[in-house]
Amino acid sequence: MSILHRLPYEWLIGLRYTRAGKRASRNRFLSFISLISVAGIALGVAALLVVLSVMNGFEKEVTARMLSVLAHVEVMAADGSMPEWRNIERQALRNPEIVAAAPFAEVQGMLLREDTMKPVLIRGVLPEAEVKVSDIARQTHARSLAALQPGSSNVVLGSELARSLDVKAGDKVRLLVAAPGASSQPGQISTRQQVFTVADVFDSGNYQFDSALAFVHVADAEALQGLGAPVGLRLRLADMYAAPKVAAELARGLDERFFVRDWTRVNATWFAAVQSQKRMMFVILTMIIAVAAFNLVSTLVMTVRDKQADIAILRTLGASPASIMRIFVIQGTLVGVLGTLLGVAFGVLVALNVDVIVPAIEHLFGVQFLAKDIYLISEVPSDLRWGDAGRIGGVAVLLAFVATLYPSWSAARLQPAAALRYE
Structure with missing residues (x-):
């Protein structure tokens, strides 16, 4: 009072x-x-x-959930092939913000299972390096990525993609991709088919990736593309919010044959x-x-x-x-x-x-x-x-x-x- x-x-x-x-x-x-x-x-x-x-x-x-699959920063070759990726990896790792790097290759195609066909992005990865830049190992069984060996024709599918194709580990799927080079007939596209075995299914919790993404070994992806080297590097940062700054620093240190993008630019519209x-x-x-x-x-x-x-x-x-x-x-x-x-x-x-x-x-x-x-x-x-x-x-x-x-x-x-x- x-x-x-x-x-x-x-x-x-x-x-x-x-x-x-x-x-x-x-x-x-x-x-x-x-x-x-x-x-x-x-x-x-x-x-x-x-x-x-x-x-x-x-x-x-x-x-x-996006960054459990996407890289914080990607370095890619403008011509679609990066045979010198080891040198670029060493150069990138000199930046104290970058904690890991992994090569990758990507192929657009269609997955077929009986009478079902689904579009897919095939990402070729190096298993021992991929676990350092993404959470894919946490989203699958312990030995799933280890099954992705060169020439093994094993694939790890997104959970929604596997569900829509009605497949599980051990089942076969057919991958259809556009073959490099022009078709012999005007107006037609040459294609290449390969049978893959489903090694496992991953679940990132993001429908966009779970319904349209699959992993193979990087050598298998290169063979599908007709290339002899990965198309780029995926980089992991200690602080993902530093990605724009790190990407700009990397771009200044590389020549015009390469371009750099960070996760905020990849998903800028969203x-x-x-x-x-x-x-x-x-x-x-x-x-x-x-x-x-x-x-x-x-x-x-x-x-x-x-x-x-x-x-x-x-x-x-x-x-x-x-x-x-x-x-x-x-x-x-x-x-x-x-x-x-x-x-x-x-x-x-x-x-x-x-x-x-x-x-x-x-x-x-x-x-x-x-x-x-x-x-x-x-x-x-x-x-x-x-x-x-x-x-x-x-x-x-x-x-x-x-x-x-x-x-x-x-x-x-x-x-x-x-x-x-x-x-």
């Missing part, structure tokens, strides 16, 4: 108006309207925080779309908070009309218009702060338990929110960032403060004589 006594009287009166008394039905009605304003702000803040956390989690999860969606969702849901915050305008206008006699008495006792204005600014801002705190608390609680809440809702209503063939993942992820909570809370309090200005200004302009005329 001693702390309250030390507060300026504007704060004491503003606090008193915020928790309107129960002596009159009008006071109770004003208190109910204030609670509605608090609830509106709280729900808006919670909704924005949960949505941004889910979008952050979606971006983080998809990025992690990341740009996610960032654009996050900005739009922030704007849209901030409007919901604004609607709730501006409910304070009607609440304060009604409070000002109800407290005209109090305002007039304060003015006759010497209170300045600025003091009257501060009373109602304090009242409205306190409502905004209370709603924001409740909204942040509720939003944090939901964001931290999305992995429990969403499956429960899906099970209860028999629905699936994310189809993995569309959204790349099937679980709803969440990544709560306290910076987002701070920004959302700051915007909500600012909107609540702005909403108090007009009612407070009108209260400050009230003339004591006019207010007391009918009292």
Whole structure:
């Protein structure tokens, strides 16, 4: 109580108006309207925080699953062949950010199994080096990559690709690729076929890769291409977010026969779309908070009309218009702060338990929110960032403060004589 006594009287009166008394039905009605304003702000803040956390989690999860298969940086030969890849590997590993390198070759083709045909990207890898630059070994059985030997014609398929072809380890599949060189007849494309044995199935958790990617030994991929060397190097970094800087440094040290790209450029369109969606969702849901915050305008206008006699008495006792204005600014801002705190608390609680809440809702209503063939993942992820909570809370309090200005200004302009005329 001693702390309250030390507060300026504007704060004491503003606090008193915020928790309107129960002596009159009008006071109770004003208190109910204030609670509605608090609830509106709280729900808006919670909704924005949960949505941004889910979008952050979606971006983080998809990025992690992409990089379990993709390299952080790729160095490729413009002519499609890199016989000097050992020299480039040694040059790249001099960069302290680069922790591993592996050669690769890629071939586009079609996989056939009985009457089913699926497009596939065949990636030739060197098993002992590939485990250092990707998580493919973790996504398969321990000996699967070891089965990829030169000339073995073994292949490791993505889980969705294997499911669509209805194959498992030990089954045979036929690979159809365009043969190097021109066809003998105009308008026709020469093709080459080879039978491969499915050594294993990998599951990256990313539908895009699981449905269209397969691994063979790099020598087998080179033979399919008609080349005698890999087409490039895949590099792993200690910090994946340093990839653009490292790629630029490598590009400056190589001649024009090679080009370098990092993972952010390979998926630039996807990341740009996610960032654009996050900005739009922030704007849209901030409007919901604004609607709730501006409910304070009607609440304060009604409070000002109800407290005209109090305002007039304060003015006759010497209170300045600025003091009257501060009373109602304090009242409205306190409502905004209370709603924001409740909204942040509720939003944090939901964001931290999305992995429990969403499956429960899906099970209860028999629905699936994310189809993995569309959204790349099937679980709803969440990544709560306290910076987002701070920004959302700051915007909500600012909107609540702005909403108090007009009612407070009108209260400050009230003339004591006019207010007391009918009292």
